[in-house]
Amino acid sequence: MYRKITRLDGRLVGFASSPRPLNGRSIVTPFKADRLKSYRLNRWFGNCTTKHASDAPRTIFSGIQPTGVPHLGNYLGALREWVRLQNSATEETQLIFSIVDLHALTVPQKCHMLRGWRKEMLATLIAVGLDPNRSTIFYQSAVQSHAELYWILCTIASIGYLSRMTQWKSKLQLPDDVTLENPAARSELRLGLFSYPVLQAADILVHRATHVPVGEDQRQHLEFSRNIANTFNHRYGQIFPAPKALISPARRVMSLKEPTVKMSKSHSDPRSRILLTDSSEDIRKKIQVALTDSEEGVTYDPIRRPGVSNLLEILSHFDGRTCEELVSEYQFASLRALKETLTGQVSDNLAPIRERYLQLIANKGGYLDAVSEQGAHAARANAEQTMSHVRNVMGL
Numbered sequence: 465m466y467r468k469i470t471r472l473d474g475r476l477v478g479f480a481s482s483p484r485p486l487n488g489r490s491i492v493t494p495f496k497a498d499r500l501k502s503y504r505l506n507r508w509f510g511n512c513t514t515k516h517a518s519d520a521p522r523t524i525f526s527g528i529q530p531t532g533v534p535h536l537g538n539y540l541g542a543l544r545e546w547v548r549l550q551n552s553a554t555e556e557t558q559l560i561f562s563i564v565d566l567h568a569l570t571v572p573q574k575c576h577m578l579r580g581w582r583k584e585m586l587a588t589l590i591a592v593g594l595d596p597n598r599s600t601i602f603y604q605s606a607v608q609s610h611a612e613l614y615w616i617l618c619t620i621a622s623i624g625y626l627s628r629m630t631q632w633k634s635k636l637q638l639p640d641d642v643t644l645e646n647p648a649a650r651s652e653l654r655l656g657l658f659s660y661p662v663l664q665a666a667d668i669l670v671h672r673a674t675h676v677p678v679g680e681d682q683r684q685h686l687e688f689s690r691n692i693a694n695t696f697n698h699r700y701g702q703i704f705p706a707p708k709a710l711i712s713p714a715r716r717v718m719s720l721k722e723p724t725v726k727m728s729k730s731h732s733d734p735r736s737r738i739l740l741t742d743s744s745e746d747i748r749k750k751i752q753v754a755l756t757d758s759e760e761g762v763t764y765d766p767i768r769r770p771g772v773s774n775l776l777e778i779l780s781h782f783d784g785r786t787c788e789e790l791v792s793e794y795q796f797a798s799l800r801a802l803k804e805t806l807t808g809q810v811s812d813n814l815a816p817i818r819e820r821y822l823q824l825i826a827n828k829g830g831y832l833d834a835v836s837e838q839g840a841h842a843a844r845a846n847a848e849q850t851m852s853h854v855r856n857v858m859g860l
């Protein structure tokens with residue numbers, strides 16, 4: 465049952481669900497010519513207010529920064545899971561993936577480099593197996609609602625909560641327990657970097673995501689997103705689902721040169737990471753010089769032997785066996801033999817990705833531009849559905 469909602473001038477602007485939800489606020493669905501769209505939306509928002517929210521169709525959303533070709537950590541920690549989720553999704557599951565170029569601006573960027581990196585990332589997402597006809601893939605900056613919702617969420621985000629988060633500290637190379645009183649923090653910290661988690665929450669919430677597949681390093685941001693969704697819903701009515709983090713089994717792939725820190729693009733030594741487009745020869749060289757230790761034999765002990773354990777973990781993500789099972793096979797083998805097996809596995813798994821990537825990047829027919837346009841179009845329409853609700857409940 466829906467009640468009509470009219471403006472002061474009597475014009476019909478939408479319907480409110482009836483009876484009113486417990487918090488006293490109505491869920492208003494904008495009146496659209498397209499009744500089917502409107503019905504789907506009612507069904508979705510209706511479900512959110514019931515205790516059977518888990519029965520609602522899933523919306524899977526995730527994002528990645530445009531850092532050019534991603535590394536093995538991005539692949540195992542996120543991209544491979546995105547493809548698995550896509551390939552096993554039911555028909556009504558929505559899959560939305562964004563190349564988050566606005567986030568990239570929180571550190572200084574060179575214009576022509578960023579433009580190239582966005583395209584390389586798009587080519588890689590398709591090369592790993594995302595299908596643009598099944599998954600929506602788009603550049604964040606092409607969908608302005610992300611920035612609009614970011615501003616709205618800024619009005620409820622707590623500075624205290626943001627100041628306890630770790631990312632701005634690690635980007636400024638400050639210790640985790642530093643506060644905003646710290647002189648280096650006061651002079652170096654920019655508002656964009658400090659409020660980065662708010663934009664990330666907007667990315668997720670503007671698409672009404674229910675599930676967000678990420679690596680372990682994003683857990684804190686996901687908790688913040690849930691928190692801000694709940695705060696907003698408490699104040700304005702049940703608009704956003706509380707998104708769940710889907711943490712990949714490859715929670716944290718470590719650097720090959722410094723195995724106590726995660727593999728990342730910001731490490732000064734390029735041999736610390738394997739890129740998805742590295743040739744077999746590049747992969748062999750990088751694994752050969754990966755930092756291990758002088759102990760003989762292969763054992764799994766991430767605290768005492770982080771280097772060897774990291775190699776075992778990477779192997780296990782490709783091979784499918786647990787680290788313990790691998791140890792029982794390799795315990796008497798040399799580290800060299802372990803590295804050779806790993807080189808073979810990584811090369812074999814990445815070779816088809818590299819091949820597809822090279823074809824895509826060489827294509828001058830505008831295929832990648834067409835994919836990003838199609839994705840932006842679909843993402844804009846989806847985000848706009850949320851924003852019309854948000855504006856409505858906020859009196860805009």
Ligand code: TYM
Nearest residue numbers: 526527528529537538541542664678679715716717726727
């Ligand atoms: P980003 O671009 O740093 O990383 C993209 C994804 O890769 C995962 N990842 C790793 N997983 C395992 N081991 C590693 N060494 C490793 N390095 C990276 C990350 O966990 C992530 O899933 N803030 C995000 C981007 C973002 C986002 C979002 C993500 C913006 N908005 C909304 C999800 C939802 C980031 O910087 O990811």
